[in-house]
Amino acid sequence: MILRALISAGLAAAPTLLAPVALATNLTCQEPPAMLATSQYLFIVRGDWVYQYDVDTLLLKGRAEIPSDAPARRPARRSANGGGVSIGLDVPRANKPARAKQLVKPLAKPVIEVSESKPVMDGAGGRYGSRGGGRGSMAARPASRAAGKAIQNGLKWLAEHQDENGRWDADGFMKHDKDGAASDGAGSAVHDVGVTGLAMLAMFGDGSTLRSGPYKEQLKRATKWLKDQQHANGLFGSNASHDFIYDHAIATYAMCEAYGLSNMAMLKQAAQKGINYIESHRNPYSVWRYQPRDNDNDISVTSWCVMALESAKFFKLEVNKNALMLAATYLDQVSTPDGRHGYTKAGEKSSRMPGDHAVKFPIEKCEALTAAGLFCRFFMGQDPNQKPIMKAAADLLIAKPPTWDTKAGSIDHYYWYYGTYAMFQMGGSHWKKWSKHINQALVPNQQTEGNAAGSWDPAGVWGEQGGRVYSTALSILTLEAYYRYSRLIR
Numbered sequence: 001m002i003l004r005a006l007i008s009a010g011l012a013a014a015p016t017l018l019a020p021v022a023l024a025t026n027l028t029c030q031e032p033p034a035m036l037a038t039s040q041y042l043f044i045v046r047g048d049w050v051y052q053y054d055v056d057t058l059l060l061k062g063r064a065e066i067p068s069d070a071p072a073r074r075p076a077r078r079s080a081n082g083g084g085v086s087i088g089l090d091v092p093r094a095n096k097p098a099r100a101k102q103l104v105k106p107l108a109k110p111v112i113e114v115s116e117s118k119p120v121m122d123g124a125g126g127r128y129g130s131r132g133g134g135r136g137s138m139a140a141r142p143a144s145r146a147a148g149k150a151i152q153n154g155l156k157w158l159a160e161h162q163d164e165n166g167r168w169d170a171d172g173f174m175k176h177d178k179d180g181a182a183s184d185g186a187g188s189a190v191h192d193v194g195v196t197g198l199a200m201l202a203m204f205g206d207g208s209t210l211r212s213g214p215y216k217e218q219l220k221r222a223t224k225w226l227k228d229q230q231h232a233n234g235l236f237g238s239n240a241s242h243d244f245i246y247d248h249a250i251a252t253y254a255m256c257e258a259y260g261l262s263n264m265a266m267l268k269q270a271a272q273k274g275i276n277y278i279e280s281h282r283n284p285y286s287v288w289r290y291q292p293r294d295n296d297n298d299i300s301v302t303s304w305c306v307m308a309l310e311s312a313k314f315f316k317l318e319v320n321k322n323a324l325m326l327a328a329t330y331l332d333q334v335s336t337p338d339g340r341h342g343y344t345k346a347g348e349k350s351s352r353m354p355g356d357h358a359v360k361f362p363i364e365k366c367e368a369l370t371a372a373g374l375f376c377r378f379f380m381g382q383d384p385n386q387k388p389i390m391k392a393a394a395d396l397l398i399a400k401p402p403t404w405d406t407k408a409g410s411i412d413h414y415y416w417y418y419g420t421y422a423m424f425q426m427g428g429s430h431w432k433k434w435s436k437h438i439n440q441a442l443v444p445n446q447q448t449e450g451n452a453a454g455s456w457d458p459a460g461v462w463g464e465q466g467g468r469v470y471s472t473a474l475s476i477l478t479l480e481a482y483y484r485y486s487r488l489i490r
Contacts, residue, residue, distance in 0.1 A: 041053065050064050052064075127314055127485055127486055127488065128260075128261065128314070128485065128486070144439065144443075146439075146443050147439055147442075147443055147479050150442065150443050150446050150475075150479060151206060151476055151479050151480060152206075153446065153453070153454035154202070154446065154454050154455065154456070154472055154475060154476040154479075155202065155203060155206060155214075155215065155454075155476060156454050157452075157453065157454030157455045157472060158199050158202065158203070158218075158469070158472060158473065158476075159215060159218050160176060161173040161174075161176045161177075161469065162176075162199070162218055162221070162222070163176075163225075164221070165221065165225050166196070166218075166220075166221030166222040166223070166224055166225030166226075167192055167196055167222070167225045168192065168195050168196045168199045168222070168469045169189075169192060169469075170186070170187035170188060170189060170190075170191045170192050170194075170195045170466065170467045170469055170470070171186040171187055171188060171189045171467060172186070172189075173186075173467070173468060173469050174186070174451070177451035178451060180450055180451055181450060181451065182451060183450075183451045183452045183455070183468060184452075184468075185452075185455075185457060185458040185463070185467050185468035185471070186467050186468075187458065187463075187464070187465055187466045187467020187468070187469065187470055188241075188464075188465050188466075188467070190238065190240060190241040190244070190247075191241075191246075191247055191465060191466055191467075191470070192237070192247075193226070193229055193236050193237030193238075193247040193248070193250075193251045194237075194246055194247030194250045194251065194466070194470075195466055195467070195469040195470050195473065196222055196225065196226060196251070196254075197226070197236075197247070197250035197251040197252075197253060197254035197255075198250060198254075198466075198469070198470060198473035198474060198477070199222065199469060199473045200219060200222050200223070200226075200254040200257070200258065201250075201253065201254050201257065201473070201477060202473045202476040202477050202480070203215040203218060203219055204219070204254070204257045204258070204261055205476070205477055205480040205483075205484040206476075206480060209258075209261045209262040209263075210223060210258060210262035210264055211262050211263065211264075219258065219262075222254075223255070223258045223264075223267065226251055226254065226255060226258075226270075227255075227267075227270050229251075230270055230273065230274070233273075233277060233280075234273035234274050234275075234276050234277030234280075235248055235277050236248050236251035236252060236255075236274060237251065242290050242291070243290050243301075244290075245278075245281055245288060245289075245290060245291075245301055245304075245305070246300075246301060246304055248274070248277065248278070248281075249278060249288075249301070249304035249305045249307070249308050250304055250308075251274065252271065252274030252275060252277070252278060252308040252312075253304065253307050253308040253311055255267065255270055255271045255274055256271045256274075256275070256308060256311040256312045256315055256317065257311060258271070259271040259315060259317075260311070260314065260315030268317070271312065271315075271317055272312075272317050272318060274308070275308065275309065275312045275317055275318070275319060276318075278305050278308060278309065279320050279323060280292065281293070281305075282305075282323055283295055283296070283297060285326065286326060286330060287301075287302040287305070287323075287326060287327050287330045288301045288302045288305045289301055296344070297330060297344060298343055298344045298351075299330075299331070299334060299341055299342070299343060299344075299369045299372055299373050300343065300351070300368075300369060300372065302327055302330065302376075303372035303373070303375070303376050303418070305327075306324065306327050306376045306379065306380065307376075307379065309323060309324060310324070310379045310380065324380055327376070327380070328377070328380055328382070331373050331376065331377060332389075333346065334346050334348070334373075335373065335389055335393075337389065337392065338392055338396065339370060339389055339390075339391075339392030339393035339394070339395060339396045340367070340370050340393070340396060341369050341370045341372070341373030341374070341393065342369065343369050349363045349364075349369075350363050350366060350367075350368045350369050350415075352461075357461075360409050361409040361411075361412070361460075361461045362408075362409055365400065365408065365409060365410045365412070366400055366410075366412045366415040366461075367393075367396045367397050367400050367415065367419070368412055368414055368415035368418065368419075368461075370393050370396050370397060371393075371397055371415055371418035371419035371422050372414075372418040373393065374390060374393040374394065374397070374418075374422040375418050375421045375422040375425065377390055378390075378421075378422065378425040378488050378489065379488065381488070381489075382489075383489050384426065384489070385489075390426075391426075393422075394422070394423065394426045394430045395430075397419050397422065397423060397430075397434065398423070398430055398433055398434060401433065401434060401437035401438075402415075402416045402419070402434075402437045402438045402440075402441040402442075403437070403441055404441045404442070404444075404445045406459050409461075411441075411459050411460035411461070411463075412460050412461045412462075413456075413460045413461075413462070413463070413466075413470070413471050413474040413475060413478070414460070414461065414462055414474065415461075416438060416441070416442075416474075416475075416478050417474045417477055417478045419434065419438075420434065420435075420438050420478045420481045421481050421484075421485070423435070424481045424482070424485075424487070425487060425488055425489065427487065438478060438479075439479075442456070442475050442478060442479060443479075445457075446475070452468070454472075455468050455471070455472040456468070456471045456472050456475040457471065458470060458471040459471070
């Protein structure tokens with residue numbers, strides 16, 4: 001992160017000169033520091049170290065030692081135009097790119113111990129990239145300007161359809177529609193907690209937090225509402241529906257990001273209690289299903305639980321490591337050599353509801369559970385270069401790319417979400433092919449008129465359950481795959 005910022009700025013005159021008074025407790029040296037400021041960070045060179053501060057709060061984000069073989073530092077000097085201070089380093093010329101890359105090492109770990117008042121997130125990036133300061137801080141961008149616009153239009157629709165108390169109402173969101181025909185696409189009322197979590201994740205994914213960004217107020221209200229729905233045992237929402245653990249896991253996942261990305265120590269207990277409830281729900285010596293400890297397991301529920309646990313682990317919450325180890329074991333148990341990850345057992349295809357659901361949405365059109373399992377493998381640190389089954393799974397996904405065809409029943413937001421994140425992690429030809437298809441499927445099919453403008457129709461497999469809020473939030477999250485997470489395997 002530091003290297004990128006310094007090189008991109010050309011180590012030239014700082015656009016903003018900040019007085020180092022607030023830094024005195026961190027940097028004690030008689031020689032005036034060389035400084036460079038960007039819109040997000042302040043960089044200070046002291047001796048053999050480069051320090052990185054948040055430009056707004058002046059909190060130390062990290063530091064990197066300048067290698068001993070780097071060019072010698074010159075004293076800080078005024079720029080020719082008098083508009084700032086040039087950083088005091090002799091920068092290798094363009095004909096020496098290899099040496100320039102060694103000038104400053106990217107930060108891999110937090111420099112300071114995390115306390116209740118300090119940021120929880122690694123200021124140099126890591127799994128969550130450079131999120132936490134708005135999208136302008138992100139290194140990557142959507143596939144196209146059209147995809148970026150689709151994300152912003154989708155977020156705007158979500159913001160306009162949030163209840164004043166912070167909830168997203170799965171079946172009653174249309175009460176916020178303005179003049180004209182009301183939006184259709186109501187979901188089930190039992191999923192308010194889950195769709196609220198998904199909407200929050202979409203806003204977090206674009207760079208907003210409870211402290212900054214265009215959707216900080218929406219996130220504040222949503223987080224408070226989720227906290228208000230949490231029971232003493234840690235459960236978010238009600239256990240009235242048979243599959244309530246889905247909603248709880250998604251809500252916990254969102255609460256973990258609210259805590260970690262927003263530096264909100266007051267949210268730690270709520271996030272930890274949510275994680276503890278997931279652990280209490282897990283089957284002994286195995287993973288998760290619809291009901292607590294029923295000795296039945298499936299990949300679908302397990303995937304959301306793994307996402308919540310891995311997020312919690314990243315933000316230094318207490319997580320049972322055995323649970324993640326057993327989840328990895330379970331994925332192997334339900335996988336076949338061709339890469340397919342079964343629903344509850346090896347070779348089993350995706351689930352469908354009773355009746356004509358499987359006719360309307362043919363199982364053969366997707367590899368949803370293979371996609372979920374593959375991304376979980378990446379999230380848990382598995383490497384396709386060491387696990388051949390991961391490449392086989394990616395081949396299955398690319399053979400069934402996203403297509404928006406209501407007649408053929410090929411729309412599956414759940415599949416596309418997990419598939420996009422998994423293929424982004426795969427990279428290479430897999431990602432190139434998948435990326436083309438997912439953008440062709442989602443961007444042209446976003447609604448552009450009336451009260452539904454900015455949303456996506458709940459025309460997919462699980463649209464009747466999640467509704468328009470569900471389909472919109474998952475579509476946004478899918479398009480954010482370019483920057484929501486860094487690549488986990490290098």
